[in-house]
Amino acid sequence: MSTTSRITVTAVAAAVGMTALAACGSSDGGSTDAKTVTLVSHDSFAVSKSVLAGFEKESGYQVKVVQSGDAGKAVNQAILSKGNPQGDVFFGIDNTLLSRGLKEDLFSPYKAQGLDNVPAELQLDKDRHRVTPLDYGDTCVNYDRAYFAQHKITPPETFDDLIKPEYKNLLVTENSATSSPGLAFQLGTIAKYGENGWQEYWKKLKANGVEVVNGWEQAYNERFSGSAAGKGKGDKPLVVSYASSPPVEVLGKKPEPKEAPTGVATGTCFRQIEFGGLLKGAKNEKGGKALLDFLLSKKFQEDVPLQMFVNPARTDAKVPALFTKYGATIDKPATVAPETITKNREQWIKQWSSLVLK
Amino acid sequence: MALPFAFFALFFAYPVASIVGRGLKDGGQWQLGRIGAVLTDPDVLHVLWFTFWQAAASTGLTLLIALPGAYVFARFDFPGKQLLRALVAVPFVLPTVVVGSAFLALVGRGGLLDDLWGVRLDTSVWAILLAHVFFNYAVVVRTVGGLWGQLDPRQEEAARVLGAGRFAAWRRVTLPALGPAVAAAALMVFLFTFTSFGVVQILGGPTFSTLEVEIYRQTADFLDLPTAAVLTLIQFTAVLGLLALHAWTVRRRESALKLVDPAQTARRPHGRGQWALLWTTLVVIVLLLVLPLAVLVERSFAGTDGYGPVFYETLQSAATADSTFAVAPLDALWNSLAFGAVATVIALVVGGLAAAALTRRGGRLVRGFDALLMLPLGVSAVTVGFGFLITLDRPPFDLRSSWWLVPLAQALVGVPFVVRTMLPVLRAVDGRLREAAAVLGASPWRVWREVDLPLVRRALLVAAGFAFAVSLGEFGATVFIARPDHPTLPVAVARLLGRAGELNYGQAMALSTILMVVCAGALLALERIRTDHSGEF
Numbered sequence: 017m018s019t020t021s022r023i024t025v026t027a028v029a030a031a032v033g034m035t036a037l038a039a040c041g042s043s044d045g046g047s048t049d050a051k052t053v054t055l056v057s058h059d060s061f062a063v064s065k066s067v068l069a070g071f072e073k074e075s076g077y078q079v080k081v082v083q084s085g086d087a088g089k090a091v092n093q094a095i096l097s098k099g100n101p102q103g104d105v106f107f108g109i110d111n112t113l114l115s116r117g118l119k120e121d122l123f124s125p126y127k128a129q130g131l132d133n134v135p136a137e138l139q140l141d142k143d144r145h146r147v148t149p150l151d152y153g154d155t156c157v158n159y160d161r162a163y164f165a166q167h168k169i170t171p172p173e174t175f176d177d178l179i180k181p182e183y184k185n186l187l188v189t190e191n192s193a194t195s196s197p198g199l200a201f202q203l204g205t206i207a208k209y210g211e212n213g214w215q216e217y218w219k220k221l222k223a224n225g226v227e228v229v230n231g232w233e234q235a236y237n238e239r240f241s242g243s244a245a246g247k248g249k250g251d252k253p254l255v256v257s258y259a260s261s262p263p264v265e266v267l268g269k270k271p272e273p274k275e276a277p278t279g280v281a282t283g284t285c286f287r288q289i290e291f292g293g294l295l296k297g298a299k300n301e302k303g304g305k306a307l308l309d310f311l312l313s314k315k316f317q318e319d320v321p322l323q324m325f326v327n328p329a330r331t332d333a334k335v336p337a338l339f340t341k342y343g344a345t346i347d348k349p350a351t352v353a354p355e356t357i358t359k360n361r362e363q364w365i366k367q368w369s370s371l372v373l374k
Numbered sequence: 375m376a377l378p379f380a381f382f383a384l385f386f387a388y389p390v391a392s393i394v395g396r397g398l399k400d401g402g403q404w405q406l407g408r409i410g411a412v413l414t415d416p417d418v419l420h421v422l423w424f425t426f427w428q429a430a431a432s433t434g435l436t437l438l439i440a441l442p443g444a445y446v447f448a449r450f451d452f453p454g455k456q457l458l459r460a461l462v463a464v465p466f467v468l469p470t471v472v473v474g475s476a477f478l479a480l481v482g483r484g485g486l487l488d489d490l491w492g493v494r495l496d497t498s499v500w501a502i503l504l505a506h507v508f509f510n511y512a513v514v515v516r517t518v519g520g521l522w523g524q525l526d527p528r529q530e531e532a533a534r535v536l537g538a539g540r541f542a543a544w545r546r547v548t549l550p551a552l553g554p555a556v557a558a559a560a561l562m563v564f565l566f567t568f569t570s571f572g573v574v575q576i577l578g579g580p581t582f583s584t585l586e587v588e589i590y591r592q593t594a595d596f597l598d599l600p601t602a603a604v605l606t607l608i609q610f611t612a613v614l615g616l617l618a619l620h621a622w623t624v625r626r627r628e629s630a631l632k633l634v635d636p637a638q639t640a641r642r643p644h645g646r647g648q649w650a651l652l653w654t655t656l657v658v659i660v661l662l663l664v665l666p667l668a669v670l671v672e673r674s675f676a677g678t679d680g681y682g683p684v685f686y687e688t689l690q691s692a693a694t695a696d697s698t699f700a701v702a703p704l705d706a707l708w709n710s711l712a713f714g715a716v717a718t719v720i721a722l723v724v725g726g727l728a729a730a731a732l733t734r735r736g737g738r739l740v741r742g743f744d745a746l747l748m749l750p751l752g753v754s755a756v757t758v759g760f761g762f763l764i765t766l767d768r769p770p771f772d773l774r775s776s777w778w779l780v781p782l783a784q785a786l787v788g789v790p791f792v793v794r795t796m797l798p799v800l801r802a803v804d805g806r807l808r809e810a811a812a813v814l815g816a817s818p819w820r821v822w823r824e825v826d827l828p829l830v831r832r833a834l835l836v837a838a839g840f841a842f843a844v845s846l847g848e849f850g851a852t853v854f855i856a857r858p859d860h861p862t863l864p865v866a867v868a869r870l871l872g873r874a875g876e877l878n879y880g881q882a883m884a885l886s887t888i889l890m891v892v893c894a895g896a897l898l899a900l901e902r903i904r905t906d907h908s909g910e911f
Contacts, residue, residue: 059868059869059872060869060872061698062698062699063697064696064698066696084854084855085594085853088595089594092594092597093760093763096760097767097774116597191580193580193595194580194591194595228580229579229580230575230576230579230580231576233872234478237879243874243876243879244875244879245874245875245876245878245879264873264874265874265875265876267877268875268877323699361596369580373580374581
């Protein structure tokens with residue numbers, strides 16, 4: 017072996033050793049000690065560092081956040097590791113997944129402080145308090161204001177509007193089988209037209225040229241003409257997205273525009289409520305309870321809108337101007353009972369697939 | 375052989391067997407009836423058929439387009455060759471989420487092809503096939519080209535002198551020598567396209583589905599473990615069958631080769647034919663590989679007010695932003711590099727030992743192990759990820775929230791690369807050299823160090839490069855492993871892409887560009903090391 021290659025080998029070995037050491041140093045050590053409390057969540061979870069630090073300082077706990085996949089995957093992982101959970105508190109099981117989680121008996125009851133400030137319609141487990149409502153958001157059809165102004169058409173407002181001839185070939189939605197907003201939109205139509213009528217509606221929607229793509233990213237970033245990410249190159253002025261998407265379009269724009277470039281068809285919304293709960297078998301139950309109290313505290317709740325772009329569950333939490341100015345208030349969102357969703361979910365998706373995709 | 379075996383038993387066989395077992399064993403009873411039910415479902419059969427034929431078509435197309443490329447890289451000298459060779463490997467290591475959308479900008483609606491000729495390939499099977507070529511071009515160029523460059527051209531020349539035509543000389547001399555490498559490359563491409571996930575999801579639209587996509591949906595979305603288990607078993611069987619076929623063809627063709635320094639074999643092209651070949655290859659590379667990447671870079675600079683580094687600046691300011699969502703690019707980069715380095719070392723140690731053992735010993739058991747090593751490429755990341763979750767959850771292996779899981783999962787994918795790159799070269803080493811060294815009194819360790827190592831160091835570096843690059847871009851398993859907040863670059867990109875707004879999208883493109891540059895840089899550095907020492911051959 018030549019000297020140069022020996023140097024290379026030594027250098028590589030040293031680099032790797034250092035990397036390994038550094039990685040050890042930055043890992044968080046064991047989670048079993050009573051001073052650490054672990055939050056298990058999906059990839060969309062976010063919080064202001066200062067708000068989290070405030071909790072850590074007040075309570076004396078170190079918070080470790082463990083995230084994996086989207087909401088559905090995170091819940092399924094929690095189900096798989098039932099009894100020996102990955103952490104103490106779970107954040108982010110929504111009403112479309114809730115009854116699966118409750119049936120699997122994932123959570124220990126705990127009534128978090130401040131629950132009195134949460135409206136009753138969000139409290140889907142108000143008798144047993146196994147889960148605590150923490151935020152909600154709506155999935156709605158978004159429209160591109162510029163397109164409709166230019167073509168002098170009124171944007172659609174309701175599910176019924178979407179099957180009218182003037183909106184032919186304008187809507188892009190997501191595959192119910194692979195995308196959570198896609199499924200939410202389908203559930204919205206089920207809430208509106210009933211378990212027996214929704215298929216008829218989708219037949220008409222298909223005849224009216226609805227296009228289906230697999231993910232929200234493609235629908236919104238690539239196909240929707242109103243998203244800034246697509247640079248106006250998209251070909252569909254209607255897309256299934258969130259009620260909070262218009263405020264996000266405005267975020268960081270200078271100077272602030274008078275209105276968001278996109279709007280929300282308020283009669284097409286399906287409400288998703290996100291819950292948190294104390295995981296059964298939590299190693300730090302006391303810390304977990306403190307963490308749940310914090311998640312429902314005014315401080316965290318007021319942090320929620322700009323971190324995760326959903327609405328706080330507490331009515332007394334202030335919502336930022338960005339939301340009130342550019343967002344839409346949805347008065348009558350569609351909902352389906354969690355038990356009904358869990359019971360029919362797979363069957364509905366299958367029926368939807370064979371109806372719409374084939 | 376004990377170490378690689380233990381590694382695979384613990385971090386692959388045990389988790390995967392557990393999750394499959396849990397699916398098939400409902401309430402303590404084996405539910406084997408499920409197998410029949412799933413197998414006769416026409417939807418499943420349709421998916422199975424599509425998975426097979428698109429993989430076969432993709433492999434054929436990739437070989438067709440990339441084999442001339444392998445020749446060009448092996449035999450010709452031209453300016454910018456190193457850079458280009460590093461560049462063609464970049465798509466391979468980028469997360470499909472990112473490349474898929476860049477590819478869509480080319481062949482999709484309103485894309486370049488659409489603007490020029492009104493051709494749209496998205497939601498057609500052609501988009502899937504072309505994207506597979508895009509991703510796997512480097513696999514063929516590097517595995518086949520690597521060996522091709524080391525074949526002594528004088529053998530072919532000798533055949534010509536003895537009266538063989540150009541084609542006959544190539545067919546009788548070069549092709550048999552290249553056989554194992556071509557077969558290895560084809561196998562890898564087939565495996566990758568057979569288990570294709572992101573490409574099919576993004577480019578194929580909702581009407582196409584592969585086995586891998588179905589397994590993912592049944593496991594991650596529906597938690598229908600029984601169906602997922604049966605599908606996993608089908609995929610297993612198919613992959614094992616392929617590997618058996620591969621082992622059989624390779625064994626028939628293997629022979630010791632005389633390897634030479636590639637610097638001596640490559641020369642400037644001469645004659646019209648060779649120049650034409652070079653230019654055609656370059657055009658193909660530019661159209662198929664460089665253009666989608668260029669779209670990505672273009673988007674990372676395209677702000678609302680014209681071009682500028684605005685997304686890079688905001689990324690940097692995200693480092694100090696008051697949110698756990700924001701990932702400082704340098705942190706994500708550091709996480710990626712650290713995980714990648716650890717994964718590469720694991721893959722090299724495990725894969726290198728396995729390859730050495732496989733060279734020395736024969737027998738059925740060893741060959742079975744050879745196939746086993748390839749299996750992680752044929753198993754869904756979600757199966758492995760969920761398997762980790764239910765098995766590595768108790769001391770002494772409670773690794774669930776430890777950072778170790780990420781490099782371990784990445785190494786699982788890296789090992790097959792190491793083995794497949796090392797094996798053809800190790801087997802091509804003339805056994806008599808080892809015997810001579812042993813006769814002269816060298817210990818086995820010394821024989822390996824002074825005979826094998828110098829001859830295979832190139833292959834070792836290529837293997838390391840692949841393992842490292844694969845870990846950099848690895849997304850599937852990383853995202854399923856609940857990890858404390860150390861997001862890698864691909865995970866950070868996916869997080870940004872999942873949010874509305876120009877800023878998030880632009881930042882995602884900027885991060886992807888950084889990932890691309892880092893990958894290209896790492897691969898380029900390896901190219902340099904390779905040529906620095908090639909004089910020793």
